[in-house]
Amino acid sequence: MHRSYQPLKPITNRYLQQRWDHNNYEHHRRKVSSTLPVVDNKGVRTPAHIQLKLKKVQLQDERLSIIDRDNCLLATKLADIVCSKGLVDHRNHSVQTKYVLIFVLSLNTDRRREELLLVGRQNQAIYQRITSRQSEYRRPLWSDDWERAERRRDDISRYPRRLAEKQRSHRKVKFAAVEGSEQETSCSNTDTDRET
Template identity: 75%
Template sequence: MHRSYQPLKPVTNRYLQQRWDQGDYENHRRRVSVALPVVDTKGTTTPAHIQLKRKKLQLHHERLSAIDRDNRLLTSKLADIFGSKGLLDHRNQYHLKSLNADRRREELLLISRQNQAIYHRITSRQSEYRRQLWLDDWERAERRREDISRYPRDLAEKQRSCRKVKFAAVEDDERETSCRNTDTHRS
């Protein structure tokens, strides 16, 4: 085996050099396995007051005590129900009363009085609009327009109703006679 060993430096005895190198290597491996780290990678230790979180514990205990109290109340009510021989107590002996009901009632009465006063003022007031004056003014405007216009309004309506559509000679004669008949009826 020492014949296959090739040392890094020139030596006189390969066998001894191999034993020394093997011993150095084992010594190195032992020191590496026992060696402690130089760099501290553990991190900082958290303080005790942060680890314990007393406020969270206090809230948890309060919650548990509230649940415990509610459970005791429920068990006492269930015990009363079981011991009552099946009778029902479903009537409430108290009446709900609002603390500001009187004030709200006074406000409603005040508002209703004000509304009544406004209603009476509105109904007692005479209207300022005169419909008859508007109608008379409209008739005067119509008469002026008729006087000013070049063509009377009735004539345009008569012409619209007697328009001719020429499809055939027979129909034209019938239309002319029907328009003349309507003109005589209107006059």
């Protein structure tokens, strides 16, 4: 009896119930083995434009083209050296003039020198215009305007500033010294207020 199937619920046929439970269990195991994870833990797929990195490829191509060009130039120079049979180019194509060395090989030296002289003349003209210009600041007008503004402020204010400066006494008062010598000091407004 202990080996017989013991269902959880009361039933009429143990054998059928065992079969049904076994089928349900197998169906459950098949579903568990074929389930997919709910949480996607595969990570973010990198976009195609980041995988390929076209800018890096372009820079690499440009660098390789520069290297190829330099190699071609070097190869042509070496070929010229080999074909020249050891001859040396010792000709000086420059003509010495007064303080200026002009290269005959350069085609636009005259034009560059003319542009340089033109720029120098323009700079000199600008300097002359700046130094000959009179100043547009008029200090006497500013000082007259400032005095008018101070007069208006004194007229409007309850306690004018200039009146206080006029009332300040500039008299010398003699004080008895501690050790018998006399000192003369100027009196401030508070000292004159105490005297009066």
